[in-house]
Amino acid sequence: xxxxxxxxxxxxxxxxxxxxxxxxxxxxxxxxxxxxxxxxxxxxxxxxxxxxxxxxxxxxxxxxxxxxxxxxxxxxxxxxxxxxxxxxxxxxxxxxxxxxxxxxxxxxxxxxxxxxxxxxxxxxxxxxxxxxxxxxxxxxxxxxxxxxxxxxxxxxxxxxxxxxxxxxxxxxxxxxxxxxxxxxxxxxxxxxxxxxxxxxxxxxxxxxxxxxxxxxxxxxxxxxxxxxxxxxxxxxxxxxxxxxxxxxxxxxxxxxxxx
Amino acid sequence: xxxxxxxxxxxxxxxxxxxxxxxxxxxxxxxxxxxxxxxxxxxxxxxxxxxxxxxxxxxxxxxxxxxxxxxxxxxxxxxxxxxxxxxxxxxxxxxxxxxxxxxxxxxxxxxxxxxxxxxxxxxxxxxxxxxxxxxxxxxxxxxxxxxxxxxxxxxxxxxxxxxxxxxxxxxxxxxxxxxxxxxxxxxxxxxxxxxxxxxxxxxxxxxxxxxxxxxxxxxxxxxxxxxxxxxxxxxxxxxxxxxxxxxxxxxxxxxxxxxxxxxxxxxxxxxxxxxxxxxxxxxxxxxxxxxxxxxxxxxxxxxxxxxxx
Amino acid sequence: xxxxxxxxxxxxxxxxxxxxxxxxxxxxxxxxxxxxxxxxxxxxxxxxxxxxxxxxxxxxxxxxxxxxxxxxxxxxxxxxxxxxxxxxxxxxxxxxxxxxxxxxxxxxxxxxxxxxxxxxxxxxxxxxxxxxxxxxxxxxxxxxxxxxxxxxxxxxxxxxxxxxxxxxxxxxxxxxxxxxxxxxxxxxxxxxxxxxxxxxxxxxxxxxxxxxxxxxxxxxxxxxxxxxxxxxxxxxxxxxxxxxxxxxxxxxxxxxxxxxxxxxxxxxxxxxxxxxxxxxxxxxxxxxxxxxxxx
Numbered sequence: 001x002x003x004x005x006x007x008x009x010x011x012x013x014x015x016x017x018x019x020x021x022x023x024x025x026x027x028x029x030x031x032x033x034x035x036x037x038x039x040x041x042x043x044x045x046x047x048x049x050x051x052x053x054x055x056x057x058x059x060x061x062x063x064x065x066x067x068x069x070x071x072x073x074x075x076x077x078x079x080x081x082x083x084x085x086x087x088x089x090x091x092x093x094x095x096x097x098x099x100x101x102x103x104x105x106x107x108x109x110x111x112x113x114x115x116x117x118x119x120x121x122x123x124x125x126x127x128x129x130x131x132x133x134x135x136x137x138x139x140x141x142x143x144x145x146x147x148x149x150x151x152x153x154x155x156x157x158x159x160x161x162x163x164x165x166x167x168x169x170x171x172x173x174x175x176x177x178x179x180x181x182x183x184x185x186x187x188x189x190x191x192x193x194x195x196x197x198x199x200x201x202x203x204x205x206x207x208x209x210x211x212x213x214x215x216x217x218x219x220x221x222x223x224x225x226x227x228x229x230x231x232x233x234x235x236x237x238x239x240x241x242x243x244x245x246x247x248x249x250x251x252x253x254x255x256x257x258x259x
Numbered sequence: 260x261x262x263x264x265x266x267x268x269x270x271x272x273x274x275x276x277x278x279x280x281x282x283x284x285x286x287x288x289x290x291x292x293x294x295x296x297x298x299x300x301x302x303x304x305x306x307x308x309x310x311x312x313x314x315x316x317x318x319x320x321x322x323x324x325x326x327x328x329x330x331x332x333x334x335x336x337x338x339x340x341x342x343x344x345x346x347x348x349x350x351x352x353x354x355x356x357x358x359x360x361x362x363x364x365x366x367x368x369x370x371x372x373x374x375x376x377x378x379x380x381x382x383x384x385x386x387x388x389x390x391x392x393x394x395x396x397x398x399x400x401x402x403x404x405x406x407x408x409x410x411x412x413x414x415x416x417x418x419x420x421x422x423x424x425x426x427x428x429x430x431x432x433x434x435x436x437x438x439x440x441x442x443x444x445x446x447x448x449x450x451x452x453x454x455x456x457x458x459x460x461x462x463x464x465x466x467x468x469x470x471x472x473x474x475x476x477x478x479x480x481x482x483x484x485x486x487x488x489x490x491x492x493x494x495x496x497x498x499x500x501x502x503x504x505x506x507x508x509x510x511x512x513x514x515x516x517x518x519x520x521x522x523x524x525x526x527x528x529x530x531x532x533x534x535x536x537x538x539x540x541x542x543x544x545x546x547x548x549x550x551x552x553x554x555x556x557x558x559x560x561x562x563x564x565x566x567x568x
Numbered sequence: 569x570x571x572x573x574x575x576x577x578x579x580x581x582x583x584x585x586x587x588x589x590x591x592x593x594x595x596x597x598x599x600x601x602x603x604x605x606x607x608x609x610x611x612x613x614x615x616x617x618x619x620x621x622x623x624x625x626x627x628x629x630x631x632x633x634x635x636x637x638x639x640x641x642x643x644x645x646x647x648x649x650x651x652x653x654x655x656x657x658x659x660x661x662x663x664x665x666x667x668x669x670x671x672x673x674x675x676x677x678x679x680x681x682x683x684x685x686x687x688x689x690x691x692x693x694x695x696x697x698x699x700x701x702x703x704x705x706x707x708x709x710x711x712x713x714x715x716x717x718x719x720x721x722x723x724x725x726x727x728x729x730x731x732x733x734x735x736x737x738x739x740x741x742x743x744x745x746x747x748x749x750x751x752x753x754x755x756x757x758x759x760x761x762x763x764x765x766x767x768x769x770x771x772x773x774x775x776x777x778x779x780x781x782x783x784x785x786x787x788x789x790x791x792x793x794x795x796x797x798x799x800x801x802x803x804x805x806x807x808x809x810x811x812x813x814x815x816x817x818x819x820x821x822x823x824x825x826x827x828x829x830x831x832x833x834x835x836x837x838x839x840x841x842x843x844x845x846x847x848x849x850x851x852x853x854x855x856x857x858x859x860x861x862x863x
Binding site for chain 2: 081082085086091097098099100101102106109110111113114115118119120121122123124125126127153168172
């Protein structure tokens with residue numbers, strides 16, 4: 001398989017300083033189609049900042065970010081989050097970021113209507129676009145949100161909010177989803193469900209993932225690749241089994257628990 | 260094209276059927292009051308597109324009401340234009356005011372947006388007071404012609420236009436554009452991240468809302484035959500906000516009822532006592548504690564109770 | 569403009585600015601701490617005006633000590649009114665949407681306007697003369713009362729500065745305006761301080777009314793004009809900032825009085841043009857800072 005077809009996202013030698021803090025220090029990565037890459041590390045390791053750099057919310061001080069589109073490598077460094085979303089990079093947030101005054105259905109409809117550039121129409125009811133409705137049904141099914149379909153965002157449980165947050169991004173047909181701690185605050189069974197969900201999204205649409213995660217069980221369960229970060233730098237970037245072997249060395253070296 | 264006919268539309272249509280019949284049983288004085296009520300309702304509905312649906316509290320919407328009223332009156336009385344040209348003048352004025360103030364004030368949200376709109380509205384008030392030759396200053400403009408000239412006939416002109424615009428508002432909030440309004444209200448950051456042009460959506464809502472107020476003002480000027488600068492003062496902006504909150508800002512129906520009820524409460528208070536402001540104030544204060552979601556909120560609570568919810 | 573006229577107008581403007589400062593510092597203080605835009609602040613100012621009018625004209629007769637007693641009475645009455653408003657009416661609304669607080673303070677305008685009408689009647693209540701003698705500047709006169717008022721405003725400004733930087737209550741109030749949660753964790757009784765701040769703000773409005781009434785005459789509804797100019801002041805200066813209220817008052821006072829001479833059509837308009845320009849480029853106002861969101 002040629003490089004361009006295999007890869008979907010690439011970051012090379014990213015740096016970000018916040019004042020004196022070197023939040024992201026020389027991080028490079030390559031994400032293949034359908035790959036799930038997990039990023040672990042203690043608080044303040046620069047994981048969320050890295051996601052922000054990739055999704056354009058924060059601009060890197062050095063380094064480039066590329067996406068692969070139809071075989072072409074496209075430089076997206078410094079572009080707006082909106083533009084990057086448009087190129088197929090979706091993003092979820094640590095604190096679920098949804099529309100509280102809209103029902104679950106309307107949340108998803110909004111996302112699809114915006115993506116399909118129908119959002120400025122006012123000659124039809126927003127619930128009257130048949131293909132959009134089909135898509136909404138499908139997403140509700142994939143995310144198992146049937147029970148809360150007609151409830152308002154503010155009435156959802158934490159777990160449902162997390163799912164809806166990801167669903168909003170997924171509805172825009174991304175090639176890549178960047179998930180920031182998708183299982184934080186979830187119960188054990190909700191975590192299992194989330195793992196299953198991530199897998200099924202990959203299965204259904206061949207979506208690639210970068211997942212920032214604290215829960216090691218989740219990480220081992222889903223990841224193809226694992227990156228360990230500490231104080232902005234990459235300590236390890238390999239297959240999970242390899243990293244686990246290494247992690248003992250790492251924790252000995254740092255004199256404490258890294259992950 | 261299909262719209263689900265929901266409870267809100269049923270209620271609105273029932274209300275409008277009632278409003279079509281009721282003038283037959285009222286005195287001229289009361290028909291006149293009801294006409295003002297319809298216009299207040301229209302204003303509240305328009306204001307609520309911006310406030311309840313897009314989440315922006317404007318404290319200067321009196322400027323649109325007065326842009327419509329003064330635009331029309333200046334055209335008809337001062338410039339002796341024909342009605343059509345006068346309406347065109349009023350619309351041009353409204354559009355200019357809406358685009359300029361909207362563009363400038365929509366850089367901010369929340370209290371700063373409220374204060375900026377207030378500033379622009381007061382600026383317009385100051386100009387109305389001072390530009391005597393055009394606006395009549397403190398005295399305002401008198402002798403505005405009305406067609407049809409009898410109140411009974413004019414009521415139905417107002418009725419038809421208000422009916423169309425209220426149903427239009429009901430429609431708009433159910434279209435993708437209206438969904439966009441609500442998304443911007445709930446979470447502008449996420450809306451932006453999903454690819455919505457938040458500033459543009461806000462501007463559309465602001466201008467649309469301004470036109471509702473302007474049309475209400477345009478219908479008000481001939482109804483009253485005279486206009487004074489009171490309609491541009493900040494207290495009128497506050498009244499527009501308050502009518503909407505009284506009725507309920509959650510939907511179109513609530514805001515519309517708010518306008519009608521406000522006129523009713525106001526008139527009753529005035530008839531009952533010399534100290535009508537006190538009565539009105541106490542009623543407003545009671546509503547704050549007893550009906551925080553507006554009159555429509557009470558109805559909903561009663562309905563839920565009846566259904567055993 | 570000849571120099572004498574300029575001096576007279578300058579004092580005129582400073583007098584006007586002093587009144588504005590007394591009103592808007594209280595308004596700003598209340599907003600900074602409680603995040604409530606008190607629409608009824610102008611009505612409190614009106615009550616202050618009526619109290620001073622009553623004490624001086626109806627009871628004691630015009631003299632310097634009756635003026636002092638009247639000011640104290642205005643502050644006391646309006647501040648206690650403020651405490652009642654805060655404790656009974658506003659407190660239950662603290663966890664409710666901001667709209668409701670706005671609605672309530674607007675209702676208070678109606679209520680206070682009519683209560684004033686019940687007690688004092690609807691007619692204008694004017695002082696027969698401006699208290700005190702006048703200084704001659706060429707062919708013009710400057711009432712000493714203007715100078716006294718300016719000194720009062722300066723005194724209040726210094727007192728407020730001392731209060732907020734040197735006293736424990738002032739420091740606690742400032743802490744609250746930065747972060748309500750942290751203050752509560754630190755053991756600050758935010759509840760009590762809310763009442764204190766509202767009373768202080770109301771008392772300042774009362775004093776403003778008392779000081780203004782010899783020139784501006786008392787009438788129901790006089791608060792309406794005052795409050796909207798005060799909005800302009802605190803937006804220009806920065807909401808929640810006393811220094812901002814001071815500078816904002818000067819800007820509004822000077823620009824209004826001098827514009828009235830130069831080009832009267834823009835007398836009021838200029839104020840709002842300044843306000844709009846400042847808000848566009850510096851949304852927090854000249855001396856405002858990013859404050860905590862409301863609860």
